[in-house]
Structure formats: structure tokens, C-alpha cells
Amino acid sequence: MDDYADFVVVGGGSAGCVMASRLSENGKYSVCLLEAGPADRNMWIHIPIGYGKTMFNPRLNWGFYTDPDHNMLDRRIYWPRGKTLGGSSSINGLIYIRGQKEDYDHWAQLGNPGWGWEDCLPYFRKLENNDLGPGPTHGTDGPLNATSIPTRHELVDALIGAANSLGVPTSKDFNTGDQRGAGYYQLTTRNGRRCSSAVAYLNPARHRPNLRIETEAQAMRVLFRGTKASAIQYRQHGKIKTINARREVILCAGALQSPQLLQLSGVGNASLLKQFNIPVVHELKGVGENLQDHLQFRLIYEVSKPITTNDLLRSWTGKAKMGLQWALLRGGPLAIGINQGAIFCNALSDTDPRPDVQFHFGTLSADMAGGKVHDFSGCTFSVCQLRPESRGHLRIRSTDPFEAPAMQPNYLDTERDRRTAIAGVRLTRGLADAQPMQSLMKGEIKPGRDVQTDDDILHFCRENGATIFHPSGTAKMGQEDDPMAVVDHRLRVYGVQGLRVVDASIMPTLVSGNTNVPVIMIAERAAAFALEEAGTEDGSIVSTAAAANAESPAHEHAVAARLQQNQAQACNESGALQMT
Structure with a gap:
């Protein structure tokens, strides 16, 4: 039997947990979250100092290595990445940092309307429960704890x-x-325990009948009908399965694996795809380029x-x-x-x-x-x-979705x-x-x-020198006439339909600091975009007239506030939607 969900979210990490929670929140849409790793039950995930135990655990960590970097005496640099619910937020150093005001203003200046500091600040406030108390730059009603030492x-x-x-x-x-x-520093902890995105966003949502969470489910490729992203093929417990997306496929697999999935699926540089006889769905030369790290x-x-x-x-x-x-x-x-x-x-x-x-x-x-x-x-x-100028790249080595891609950071x-x-x-x-x-x-x-x-x-x-665990930029957000841009300012992949990328790969330039909280903010914004566009289609969340003004930052602020009200109302009116 065919398997369907309205939204299919690939990757249960910092962004994916947010997307699964927010998209299922109003009860109107069915959501399937695919995570390649296991559930986050290992005790060392939840003890803050325990990331010394998860840093090299192959069960919870992808344990990537870069290609030899000639700038680093031809060393291969170890790049740990989370492989469990919560993703890297389950194994990181817990640092709660947003970045500098100018980081986001620069994104807007690069041609990404609505991504300036003042535009992003409401979402930073929305996501957090900060023990510094409420104020112009802080919130206390969000799911993610910011705890002072x-x-x-x-x-x-x-x-x-x-x-x-x-x-x-x-x-x-x-x-x-x-x-x-x-x-x-402030830390993403709650009562002496790690507050990962799985703890903050996914745990409160697990009971929802319209949310389905599949662990040990590694995505292999996006399937297209023409240029419409229609499904995800994945492997789970040795079996190849397919989940169809009625509305959208959302890639939250991170700055290393989201571009890998795009390339495997026929979206990327045509010359690279032709090397592996991958049919080109749409050429985007920027997929896998613009790689940055601290x-x-x-x-x-x-x-x-x-x-x-x-x-x-x-x-x-x-x-x-x-x-x-x-x-x-x-x-x-x-x-x-x-x-x-x-x-x-x-x-x-x-x-x-x-x-x-x-x-x-x-x-x-x-x-x-x-x-x-x-x-x-x-x-x-x-x-x-904080703001390195060096740029690297990421490229598939074969058509095997289980082979790590080639990663060249080009440090220094x-x-x-x-x-x-x-x-x-x-x-x-x-x-x-x-x-x-x-x-x-x-x-x-x-x-x-x-x-x-x-x-x-x-x-x-x-x-x-070694990574401080912040690879970013490999599916760059930018204007359509930018040859390196992969997604537009609403994080929709250019040249195709029904496909969005939501993770650190969309950063045009690396933020000045740790990336976990900025990625959660990005996901909060992307969820608002997706719900707004879905509501425009069925008339249930926003009107067509309102959607016509959706490009303005002021409108996006209003949508963020209105969505919280409408989602609660819709949940009461529509009831729970069972998965097909």
C-alpha cells in the first residue's frame, strides 16, 4: 500500500524536530519525520558533560572525515554530526548563542528580504525560555531553555x-x-539536563495522532514527478520504503547530507550528476558549494x-x-x-x-x-x-546514498x-x-x-586546527539570479516544486558563533512559511489577499503572531488527523 503524509521531514535534528512539531501543531496536517539514527534514549545524551561519551559513538554520531586538506598539512579533519533524535543538538557543547545583529542584516543585504536582525528577533524570542527574563530581546514562553551557569x-x-x-x-x-x-555562556539545559531540540520540541508533540516519527530510517533520495518533489525513498531495518508527500518534502538533514540528497536526486551541478549517470531534474550549480566552518x-x-x-x-x-x-x-x-x-x-x-x-x-x-x-x-x-572567508565544497562520490560525500573545507x-x-x-x-x-x-x-x-x-x-562543529552554507539562500543560490528567501528550492531545505546549509554566510540556536530560529521561520502557504492553498489559515503581501517583513511578523492563534483554534475545530 502507498504511504502518505502531508509533510515529509527528512532529518530529526535541530531543525527537523522544530518542523515536525510546528507543522503538526494545529492538527490539520499529517507529518512524517524520518531520522536515520535511533531514539535519543542513551543516558549520555541527557547528561550535559556526556558529549565526551557521544563524540565518537558510531551509534549516535555519523563520524565524518573531510578529504585531505592541503591547507592543513593534508590532514583529514574529524567532523562529528548527530545521528539520533535531536541530531547535533543531542551531542553538541550546549552553547546558547544567536550571533551578531550584523550577521542577519548582511543576509538581508544579500537579497534575502525578511532575514534582517529585526525580522529574525521575534522568532528568537518565540523559541526560547530564557532565565534572564522577558524583555526586548528575550522571551520566556518558548520550548528551548536558555540557562545561565x-x-x-x-x-x-x-x-x-x-x-x-x-x-x-x-x-x-x-x-x-x-x-x-x-x-x-548560557546553555541549552533544563534542570541540569540537556535540552535538545528533541526534548524541547518533539517530546511534547509525540502524542499527536497526526505526527509519525520513524527512527532508523535513512533517506536515500527525493523522488520527483516531473519537477514536483513527491516522495522520499528510505531504508529502515534493511528494507527499502517510500513515503509520499501530499504537500512538501522538507530536507533538514544538515549542511552535509541535505546537499548530498539533492545531488543524489538530480538537483545540483549537471556536470557532477552526469559523472554518475544521474538524470538531471534541475541544474543548480550551488548545491554543495559555499561550504563554511569555524x-x-x-x-x-x-x-x-x-x-x-x-x-x-x-x-x-x-x-x-x-x-x-x-x-x-x-x-x-x-x-x-x-x-x-x-x-x-x-x-x-x-x-x-x-x-x-x-x-x-x-x-x-x-x-x-x-x-x-x-x-x-x-x-x-x-x-x-567568527567569519571565515575560506570556502570549501561537498560532492557525492557515487550513487550510493550510504557512502559519505567528499567534503573539502579549504580551511585557511x-x-x-x-x-x-x-x-x-x-x-x-x-x-x-x-x-x-x-x-x-x-x-x-x-x-x-x-x-x-x-x-x-x-x-x-x-x-x-580542528572543527568547532559548524559546517554551513552548502544550499545557499539567495536571489534567483545568483548562480550559487539554491533556495529562495522562503527556503524553497529553485526550479522545483514542493521541496524546501531547512538547516544550516541555507546560511549564505556563517553566523558569528555557534549554529544550533540560529538553526532552530531558521526552522521556526520555515514552519511559518510552510503553514502560511498551505493555508493559502486550502483557505484555512490566511486569505489570498494576505498572501499577496507575504513578502514584506512586517507581514511576516504579523503571520508569526497570527499563526500561534490560528493553530490553537484549528486544533480545536478540526480534531486529529490520522496517518494514512
């Missing part, structure tokens, strides 16, 4: 003081649109006092203390994660007034993120360039990126050498003080 740490306080001595002010809120400052450099220091998480993890008594703090009080290091300290500032002194680097400061040290901690008291300064490919890397390392040393931090630093372990010249520092960056 409740206890202070001597090392983080010293970091803030060192930043102050270098002219960086203290900040208690990095999410107002102006990030400059030093302070403590490259981090981790400087490790030995600490002069036994106050680090390394010290707690080295002894059974320390581990027992941490466990009891979490079990009894939902507090302590297990409830916080690894990176607590934040700095957004300038490493390069040029004409751009915006912060150009971000620090993640951890009160522990290891050779790599998620690795075994060192046997000394240690801390880690991780610095990354521009002179500015290389200068920022060197300046970032020097700035890190300046922080470590400034009081009150200096008195807590016993010595620089990595790279070591013998690394001094620009050439030596750049070599260290090439030899040790």
Missing part, C-alpha cells in the same frame, strides 16, 4: 578579569545582537592549583562527588558541560568594529574535544575566527583567515599572561613557548 569558577572569573585588563568589557548577555565582551585552535595550559575538572576526573572521590552533585542536586560539572567561559573580541586591529574571534574556555584539558583528559591540572583556551585558504589565526593565538597568550589569569597559569603545554614566529604559529594552526 549557576555557579562561578575561579578560572573563568580569572579569564574575565584578564579580558577586562585587555580592554574587553564584562558581558552578562551575549544574545542581544551585540556580542562584544567576556563572561559566562576552525578552532586549542591552546592548553597547566594550572597551578588543583581546581580543574581534570583533577575531579582523576580520582574516584572526585568522580563520586560529581556524580552525587548531579544525581541529588542536578548540579556540579556534570550539569554544565565543558566550556563555560566566553569572550567575543577583536584579534585583528583593522577597520571592522565587530568582534572577529570567539573563545570557548574549558576548565579541563585534553588533546582533542571529547578526548581523555590530561593527568595534570589543565585548562583549554579555544579560539576561532585566504590571507585574512591566516592572519586572524595567528592573531588569535597571540591574543590567547595575552590573556594567559594578564592578571589575574597569569597567577593561575603554571605553563603553556601546547603549542609551547618555543613557537613564536608567525610562520611557527601558522604551522601549529595547520597541524592542530
